Structure formats: C-alpha cells, structure tokens
Amino acid sequence: MASQSHAQAQAQMHTQNLMKLDNKTSKRSNMLLEHNVSRPRRDRVGLGAFAFMFAEIIRYSQNRVLGIQDLEAKLSEIGQRVGVRMFELAMWREKTVHRETRVLQTLVFINTVVWRALFDKQADSLERSTESDDEYMITDNEPAILKYISVPKEMSSFSPGAFISGIVEAIARCCQCPARVTSHVVPADGLPLRTVILLKFDKEVMDREKRLEAGK
Amino acid sequence: MKLRCIAILNRQDTPVYMRSFDDNEGGGDDVKYQHLAHTSCDVIEERMQKSPSDMYLGLLQTVGELAVYGYVLNTGGVRIIMVISVPESIVRAAAIKEVFQQVHAAYIALVCNPFNEFDDASGGGGRLVSGKFEAIISELGRVHSN
Numbered sequence: 001m002a003s004q005s006h007a008q009a010q011a012q013m014h015t016q017n018l019m020k021l022d023n024k025t026s027k028r029s030n031m032l033l034e035h036n037v038s039r040p041r042r043d044r045v046g047l048g049a050f051a052f053m054f055a056e057i058i059r060y061s062q063n064r065v066l067g068i069q070d071l072e073a074k075l076s077e078i079g080q081r082v083g084v085r086m087f088e089l090a091m092w093r094e095k096t097v098h099r100e101t102r103v104l105q106t107l108v109f110i111n112t113v114v115w116r117a118l119f120d121k122q123a124d125s126l127e128r129s130t131e132s133d134d135e136y137m138i139t140d141n142e143p144a145i146l147k148y149i150s151v152p153k154e155m156s157s158f159s160p161g162a163f164i165s166g167i168v169e170a171i172a173r174c175c176q177c178p179a180r181v182t183s184h185v186v187p188a189d190g191l192p193l194r195t196v197i198l199l200k201f202d203k204e205v206m207d208r209e210k211r212l213e214a215g216k
Numbered sequence: 217m218k219l220r221c222i223a224i225l226n227r228q229d230t231p232v233y234m235r236s237f238d239d240n241e242g243g244g245d246d247v248k249y250q251h252l253a254h255t256s257c258d259v260i261e262e263r264m265q266k267s268p269s270d271m272y273l274g275l276l277q278t279v280g281e282l283a284v285y286g287y288v289l290n291t292g293g294v295r296i297i298m299v300i301s302v303p304e305s306i307v308r309a310a311a312i313k314e315v316f317q318q319v320h321a322a323y324i325a326l327v328c329n330p331f332n333e334f335d336d337a338s339g340g341g342g343r344l345v346s347g348k349f350e351a352i353i354s355e356l357g358r359v360h361s362n
Contacts, residue, residue: 085328091291
C-alpha cells in the first residue's frame with residue numbers, strides 16, 4: 001500500500017515536472033510567434049555572430065602578446081574603445097542632461113543602463129568591498145558573451161571578462177571617476193561562468209567623494 | 217536663417233572641428249569664426265553654470281551681423297557653436313535646437329565609428345575627419361542657406 005502511494009506520488013511529480021517544462025517551452029514559442037514580423041528589433045545582434053567575432057578577437061590578441069597579463073591588458077584596451085563609444089550612445093539614448101559624476105551614481109548607471117544596452121539585462125549585484133573602501137564589485141552571474149569561451153587549465157587565471165572590465169573602465173573614466181578595473185571568475189554553485197568586475201577607484205576620486213560628503 | 221559656421225570644441229575649448237559655409241572668401245573668414253568661437257567660451261561656461269539642466273544654451277553673443285548660439289553635449293564638455301547671420305525675421309529657438317540636435321546625432325554617429333581614432337577621453341583634441349559627417353554638415357548648410 002505504502003509503495004503504491006509512493007509510486008503514485010513519484011509519477012505525479014514526474015508529470016508535474018514535465019508540465020512545467022512544457023509550460024516553459026510553450027511560453028517561449030508563444031513569445032516567438034508574437035514577435036513583430038514587419039518591424040523586427042534591429043538593436044540586437046545574434047549571440048552566435050558575436051561569439052564568433054569575440055573568439056577571433058581573443059585569438060588575434062593571443063598571437064600578439066606574451067603572457068596572460070598582456071592578453072588581459074589587450075582585451076581591456078579593446079573593451080575601452082567599445083566603452084567610450086557605448087557611453088556616448090547610451091547618454092544620447094537616455095536623452096537626459098544630467099551626467100553622473102559621483103561614484104555611487106556612476107556604478108548604478110553602469111549596472112543598469114550600460115548593462116541593459118549591452119547585454120539586455122541588468123548586472124546581478126553591486127557590492128562594496130569590506131576591506132578597502134575604494135573597491136566595488138559588479139557581479140554578472142552568466143555573462144552571455146563569455147558563454148562560448150573555455151579557458152584551458154594551464155591558463156586558469158585568465159579571465160576573458162577582461163573585455164567587459166575594459167568597457168567598465170572606459171565608462172568610469174568618462175564619468176570622471178577613473179578606476180583600475182579587473183575581472184575575476186568566481187564560480188558559484190550552478191554558475192561556472194560567474195564573473196566579478198572589481199573596480200578600484202583612484203585616490204583623487206575617493207578624496208573628492210569625502211570632500212563632497214563632508215560638504216553636504 | 218543663413219547658417220555661416222558650425223564649430224565643435226572639446227572640453228578644453230580647443231576647436232576639434234570647424235566648418236564655414238561662406239562660399240566666397242577663403243582662409244580670412246575662418247580666422248573670424250575661430251575668434252568668435254574663442255570669445256564664446258566664457259559665455260558658455262557661465263551659461264552652463266546658470267542652467268545646468270539644459271543642453272541648448274541659447275544666444276551667446278551677437279557681433280555685427282553675426283549671432284552665435286551654443287549647445288553642450290550631455291556627455292562631458294563637448295560644445296557645439298553655431299554662427300548665423302542676424303535674420304530679418306524672428307528665428308525660433310526650436311529651429312536652432314533642431315539643427316543642433318542633428319549635429320549632435322551626426323557627432324554620435326561619428327564617434328561610434330570603430331575606425332575613427334578620435335579619442336575624447338585623452339582630451340587630445342584630434343581633428344574630426346569623416347566623409348559622412350562632412351556630408352551631413354554640408355546638407356545642413358545647404359538647407360539653411362536662405
């Protein structure tokens with residue numbers, strides 16, 4: 001009797017799981033059917049196309065550098081060129097006149113506006129480091145552009161998120177809060193690609209923040 | 217409204233782009249517009265302080281038969297200056313704003329070009345060189361040349 005009810009319960013859970021999956025796929029296909037045919041969204045690039053180009057960028061950089069630090073520096077430089085242009089474009093699209101100059105506002109701007117413009121989602125978390133007060137961390141649980149990059153074991157300290165950290169560094173500089181930005185891969189359970197972008201703001205920026213806080 | 221000159225200055229007030237629409241004389245008039253751009257810098261600073269929530273700065277100064285209007289980009293200190301001949305009829309601010317917005321859009325398109333080495337972050341004031349940008353500015357000059 002007990003085993004029968006147990007089997008029934010299992011069967012019920014199994015069908016429930018199947019229905020959940022079915023729900024998800026049917027919802028996705030519904031959304032696909034509701035896309036506008038005559039007016040397609042032109043502001044999106046297919047992940048496959050970008051992954052192709054990004055892989056080639058990494059290979060191109062790798063042929064021209066010696067060492068992991070140089071590779072990260074080169075990717076960061078390429079990211080900075082993207083960041084400068086992204087900043088102009090994002091501010092143009094926002095149509096606001098107000099420009100962020102404070103540290104916290106700049107970080108929120110990067111987290112929301114820039115991430116949404118680049119990756120169609122917001123960054124997952126913004127934290128302030130507990131050890132030093134000039135370090136902040138932006139976390140992205142699953143950076144889409146790094147999905148198809150697998151780092152070999154002998155280069156495990158290399159983080160292809162250096163491209164993203166270059167973008168963030170350029171935007172921080174354009175917002176008058178220059179910082180040294182690095183990226184680190186910090187896998188958590190179920191999220192092997194979790195990337196943390198660490199920003200270490202320059203001394204002048206922190207001094208200016210202190211003065212502005214005191215002046216208030 | 218007869219457009220005479222469009223100039224773009226960077227944050228350090230160095231002219232990054234200057235285009236004059238006088239089709240008669242040559243280099244002599246360019247100097248005149250450069251001088252106008254320089255004298256407008258202080259007025260720009262003071263207008264920016266006065267109304268920080270507006271990109272369009274309005275009429276900056278009038279010199280003889282030329283009127284100078286200013287516009288600041290929202291991404292830092294890049295300024296656009298427009299010089300027109302003083303019109304007989306009242307010129308609406310909306311018309312001037314529209315021209316500025318078109319120049320702004322063309323500038324954004326220019327900066328987003330990955331093959332353009334112009335790097336604003338260094339504040340170096342490199343010259344802006346681009347065929348499409350020149351074409352848009354020429355078109356603006358042609359449209360507003362009555």
